Amino acid sequence: MTTIAFGVLGLIVGSFINVLVLRRGARLLSGRSVCMSCGKKIRWFDLIPVISWLALRGRCRACGSRISIQYPAVELSMGAAFALVGGAPLAPHSTVFGLFISAILIAITVYDLRHTIIPDAWVWSFNALALISIFLIEGSLTAFSSQTAFSVLAGPLTALPLFTLWLVSKGRWMGLGDAKLALGIGWLLGPMDGIYALLFAFVIGAIVSVFILLPLPSIAQYLKKRGIANSGATKSYTMKSEVPFGPFLIAACLFQWISLMYGISIPFLWQ
Ligand SMILES: [Zn+2]
Structure with a gap:
């Protein structure tokens, strides 16, 4: 029951x-939603998550132009993440933190996919929450144990490989935003799981890149047509600049993190 409620909230x-x-992120939620093509106001009954998009078969009621699959996809991902985090056996304050963290992570993913950049304010909000979560779980700042110190070190430790890649390649192989993101992932997961998440992200990234880069240019075109990928991308993707790494990092992190919540591996921060 609570799981469903959290899912709907998501x-x-x-x-x-x-x-x-x-x-x-400019005009924050001010004003009514309008169609991106015809500028007509969207009625409340056409703004129901997922259901409206399905009912309209992904088209604007007024002008019939295509509405990006991004809308229902983001709503469904957020719903699934909230249901999983909300339904996990956590202390209430951890649940609240977990919901905020999953919302920020999914928001960063969507932003990175659309604009191939990660907003600083968002990634630092995530990093701050992840850092605070260490102290929330392990006690007050005055009881600064060696274990806490190790958890705090996990952030820089996880970010270091990506930061090095960014430095060596002058930003061609890896964005600085990805290194910043890894800082928070390290704080969230701890040193061991942070590094695992990093490796996992490279594996997912490699598999997806092979699909996008080599044999099937049609996938890239499909993504572009549906408005999922950056519209600035031309015929096909090139490895470093146009396939953002952030979404793979976050996918790996969420997978690892939510698994930890359910005790699939012994959670270090969230037990
Ligand atoms: Zn329209």
Whole structure:
């Protein structure tokens, strides 16, 4: 029951995130939603997460132009993440933290996919929450144990490989935003799981890149047509600049993190 309630909350948060990302975070949620093509106001019954998009078969009611699959996809991902985090056996304050963290991580993913950049304010918000979570779980700052120190070191430790890649390649293989993101992932997961998440991200990234780069240019075109990938991308993707690494990092992190919540591996921070 609570899982369903959290899932519905996630759907609603997801539709806010859609608006936030489309407006590039500028005019925060002010004003009514309008169609991107014809500028007509969208009625409330056409703004119901997922259901409205399906009912309209992904087209605007007024002008019939295509509405990006991004909308229902983000709403569904957020709904699933909220249901999983909300339903996990956590202390109430950890649940609240977990919901905020998953919302920020999914928002960063969508932003990175659309604009191939990660907003600093968002990634530092995530990093701050991840760092605070160490102290929330392990006690007050005055009881600064060696274990806490190790957890705090996990951030820089996880970020170091990506930061090195960024430095060596002068930003061609890896963005600085990805290194910043890895800082928070290290704090969230701890040193061991942070590094695992990093390796896992490279594996997912490699598999997806092979699909996008080599035999099937049609996938890239499909993504572009559906408005999922950066519209600035030309015929096909090139490895470093146009396939953002952030989404792979976050996918790996969320997978690892939510598994830890359910005790699939002994959680270090969230037990
Ligand atoms: Zn329209």
